Amino acid sequence: MNQLILIFVLLLLSLAAYQMGRRRAYGLVDGQLRKLHSLPVYYGLYAAMWCLLPALLVLIAWTAFDGAIISHLVVGQLPESLHGADAGSINLLLNDIRNVRMGLVPPESADPVVVAAAQHWDHLQRIGYAALAVVVLILAVLGAIFTLTRIHPQQRARNAVERLVLVMMMAAASVAVLTTVGIVLSVLFESILFFRLVPVTEFLFGTSWSPQMAMRADQVGSSGAFGAVPIFVGTALISAIAMVVAVPIGLLSAIYLSEYAAPAFRSVAKPLLEVLAGIPTVVYGVFAVLVVAPAIRSWGMSLGLDVASESALAAGLVMGVMIIPFVSSLSDDVINAVPQSLRDGAYALGATPSETTRKVVLPAALPGIVGSIMLAISRAIGETMIVVMAAGLSANLSFNPLESVTTVTVQIVTLLTGDQEFDSPKTLAAFALGLLLFLVTLGLNVIALRVVNKYREQYE
């Protein structure tokens, strides 16, 4: 909260700097604006930027790292007996300290060491805040004074401001790149740690997956198995079911909407299909669990089939419904991009509309359609909530859609929710799966986007 107050004060200060800068520039030339290099606004902005930005950077840097610094200091201050303790017990201790500080545990019932550490923590934090406030305010005031005193009519304030704005815009654009780098690095590091414990070949080609590691070494069943093939098969099975639902329905509705439908029908049906795309995936998950899975189960029982309550069919079916609008809107774009002249040529030869569509338009649009199907597959592989809710947890190596299978995303969620220590093979396995998921979807996307773009240019 203190940071928010500081930011507010900083904003006020920079507003003041802006006003003073503007007034000063205006006053320097007695209101004869053509003697100024830039409009007075720019002098004000220049001052405000120097007032705000350095201080803000310091503030952000501190806020990002204060927790780590303070916890390091507190751990260093702990009594001798605790030095050299392993990371796990230090983490537990830090958690206790946090609980005391947050008031979740009354100080009377806690370990005195923890209470002392908690007080030490609060003390350090107060010092930190005070120091931060002083540094930030001094920086802001210095920045404002520095720029305000240097204002003169020939100063190229506009150029300076514009350069800074440009740099800021560039930084904003590179956030996307940073995100990608961040994703790659964060999952890569944890995956490398994981592959030190479990060989890559076992992970990629092993057929048994049971990541439940025992807490103690002597416990029964302490050796986890990390062969991910059953997970890959499960993911492939559910995605395949989803595509069997989504591709025909999505493609046929796109064809109907773009080649046959009257404009009035199109203007109603297309937004309705898009509603399907706007529904959150968790809602599809609930739908799968409450409606589709019981329906499939009772239908299977009436046929004398044994259907698991978390069957791959239910999850795949609902996922397919979710992907329909995705396939249909992408294919719609692709089909619309086919030039009318191709259709006219076919009609002139006496082809019926369906013959034109099947033998002329679809072959012409095929690369684009393939691209959009690849995008849809990548969507299906990465989809999380539907499978977390409707698919199973146990890794069965099975191609039977009526059985319960698990997927990559389900495993990531189950491995990472719940209280785990961060460097156990269990949580690291989740990052290895995440890396794989990222690479596969990225590969599919890159190829698909390239295909779609290449195809688009062909007719432009």
Added chain:
Amino acid sequence: MSNQTLPLPRPVDVINTGLGRRRAAERRFRLYGVAAITLALIFLVLLFISIIGKGYTAFWQTQIQMEATLAPELLDIADPADRNQVMAANYGAVMKAALRQAFPEVSGRAEQRQLFALVSSGAEDVLRQRLLDDPSLLGQTVSLWVPAGSDIDMVRKGHIDRSLPESERRVSDQELAWMDELAQQGRIEQRFNWNFLTGGDSRSPEQAGIWGAVVGSFLTLAVTMLLSFPLGAAAAVYLEEFAPKNRLTDIIEVNINNLAAVPSIVFGLLGLAVFINIFGLPRSAPLVGGLVLTLMTLPTIIIAGRAALKSVPPSIREAALGVGASPLQTVTNHVLPLAMPGILTGMIIGMARALGETAPLLMIGMVAFIVDVPKGIFDPATALPVQIYLWADSPELGFAERTSAAIMVLLVFLLSMNALAVILRRRFERRW
């Protein structure tokens, strides 16, 4: 020569013989298209019907009228002026006494336990609030409406089938008899369930509300919006108006397009590894949720923003540059205002997507069971879709209707956001 002996059929005959078949194929093909669309729409209708059909009852709550005597000795209140004593008093005992008084014939531990389950433990809060509002009620008998227990609620709403044999239903014949007796006396009513809209989460379904989740979602989205709008708009302007055509720009562009298609759960992994483990930000906090969702929605917003900027005709830029505006002035004073509706539309659509997103929030620990309504972006919180996921996972029957009702609330938010985007687009869309 065979050519002369067998005259060639006339082309028009060949065409005519095949015509019936071709027309049938044409009709079939059309039918497939209609069937596909119908099927998709049936799914949509089915989805809405099942959600609304299951969920609307959660907006009503069964309440029972009780006559409770606020006896100081039962409540264990020595000094009514002491607020702490009134807060911590034993309202459960008063409620039990009231129930025993209403059904004096009940005896035996098992039966009494059933009897006490008639009213929700939330009844104690009602009593407490009553006494806090008016301390002079101490020692008097008050008549008040209290929420019924979840099982009774479910029977009243028809979610538990009364015609089943006793062994197969959650509610015993005895409980049904009590319920019917109360109903005959007019002491059971369905009332609008304000608690569902204004309460926090709870372990007992009849007391669980969505306000905590709504606030959590709101805080998360506020962080997302504050960060992603300036970042997204600035990135879009830079890439569309200023970026030189070089390798770096190409990389950024390809990057943004690919990022838009990365599974959302991967962003959750990023948030867990970077924001929580490296920066040490608090788990379960809306701040971290907002940061993750910002990174997730940025590509969408940038792509929409660029499309909006692209639709502003070059003549506007040329005119501004022609009268001496600098490139940045051209953009900020002329291009950006014209592109703003488009950028805002993209923004709202991105926000709607972020509102419905669950998976990345699971990764950063926003799945904890949290009763308190979060007060700031550092407090542990959950979000509306996560709350839906949590309730859907709960085995109690009472949570099933709440799941669907929470979905209805979420869909109302989403629909209004999308409607806003459509209105914005209709209202300000310009054709040049």
